[in-house]
Amino acid sequence: MELTDTFKKVKDASKTLATISDEKRKEILLAVADSIESNIPQLIASNALDLARMDKGDPMYDRLQLNAKRLQDIAADMRHVSTLPSPLGRILKEKILDNGLHLRRISVPFGVIGMIYEARPNVTFDVFSLCFKSGNSCILKGGKDADESNKAAIKVIHEVLKKFNINTDIVELLPATHEATAEMLTAVGYIDLCIPRGSKRLINFVRDTAKIPVIETGAGVVHCYFDKSGDSEIAKDIIHNAKCRRCSVCNALDTLIINSSRLNDLSKICSKLAESKVIIHADEKAFNALKGHYPDSLLKQITQDIWDTEWLSMQMGIKTVDSIDEAIQHIAEYGSGHSESIISEDIDAQHKFQTLVDAACVYVNVPTSFTDGSQFGLGAEIGISTQKLGARGPMALEEITTYKWLIEGHGQIRS
Template structure:
């Protein structure tokens, strides 16, 4: 039987040594990781193939699980971007001298030990390690059985990079795939500082309901785009198609198109690129009357609204105006990413102010909700909550702060 408490204790102990690492040592380790990864692409792909062989290619998680040579090279590019970013540690956030002569400084520090629970996304193993190392945090990873071989291959490469640069590998550990490991991690009070789940709404709900360690929610995206009465149809076609089809299995992909009733006559033209891309569409009654007979179009039922499809499927909702669009988004949104396509500045301003989401767009695809796209490097995930961090969680979001007080004999 695995001694989880001993693993947690070991990670916690090794993590205490990380804040004194030099920036040069951290960068050198990430460079080593990139080099070792590129040398072992074949090994990683072989391990990934063992995982893929166990999964139905039609499963929405298949694309998330899939690694290719190009994707691995892109991951290395993201690690290089993390290398180049300024360290988030030891920044002076506030400084003052009190009347009694005490000097106070508020400085940024690591969160401590991060517990990451994630599903079939082996790229997460690379991403969160590079961010954790750069921000001085330890890391306990709990991947799913779907990606067991891939994650094991990746953590072995990470450990090689750490050992070659004299950084304790004990601070960065991958737990076994057994469910007992998840339970142990969620209850690791005193050893783990933050739990961050990445995956389906079901996973996130389970973690939130069962964790005794503080949780930051990330991942689930029920995404809407509102095409209003003034929207440019050329922009709309491109934005909607990109938001749905660029990579439908990820959390920033479009789930529901909301269209103003005055534009319903143009709906067929608006979704033509989606039809050509074999997107299955669930249209409400008003939209269905304009689309009936088109391939892949069906009548929507209540279950098709508020659904994160994670595949080439989406719904369409017809509304009478901005107020109804905002009400629909408020009812069904997961507060991840929402967009408006409009040429009316008043509508845009109202939408941007009133929509409660981590990322709110005007005339752009929601596919941009991503730490790398925001210039933050790799990300831990997209936080959909309001405490501590919101939106892409990158280096700065992996820090807390503490007060440093220097005196010369003062007493109170």
């Protein structure tokens, strides 16, 4: 497979984006949002072809599925992105030197952003909206599981771009093959930034293989620590929401860590989980506390180390600790730097957790399900970065721009 010509076209098209005003970008994004809604039957039909090839028991099934409500939400997110202030041309720093040189650091697009993702057809629309708003072209590489859905989404986008006489090369969907992935990751000089979004296996492969810059959006091994001062009433709802709202997404709860002094409250905390038929893998102390108070068919005692598991299904672990320090140490050893939460009424414990837990998003008395660009008021997100160099946490418009220096003078020379 030879994709160099495709990469070159996208690179060339990216240079045309600078001539499009922010008002025109808004108009086009609103038109795409309208087209998504008017094409809901066709998009669902294409998605059904992908769903038919996947086992309903596969954790990826929920991520893959599109329905009218989800497509309306995607359109709503795109409309919201269209109304956000432009991230381009912002003066990030400005000064006049003693020699009269005028320095400005301004925000600019990366150029071409490559996105590799799995069974998440919503990403096709989200990435386009964010890249278009921020003046970036995008090269999309979806997984084969969502190929029909992604093709239908790109068709909707391209049809709108054509109506506005915009070069459709600003957004390109690559074939859903391993060969296309390999070429994309070595497209030096064409792709300015690559963002993988998916499983730990995918992210590790991209990081280890790419010859182009990568921002790592890590898998989410997510914890919630129930402190000795925690409110069991709010914990019941927080833990249920974190686990069950959408169990297949990266901000879903994987391990509940409970202070041993509160084991008597564990059955109450887990009562809503039982209603949702969540399978619990508990250590010995937690298992004994739940035995007889949680359905036997859903309760399993841990026989091996499962603490680094990102479940992506209606399963979770429960770990018992004797102190907040032990909880923080457990998170340091097994966490992925994504999202972590504490349920506590002790201000000192809250502050300690916030200070010492190393993650992109750290919560107090709320579920990790809020880790989302839209929930943070950023519009749609392009991913959740778990690295520390550059963007961290939900990545939206500002996070997919870079900057350059503008220097103005009148004949100054350096001695």
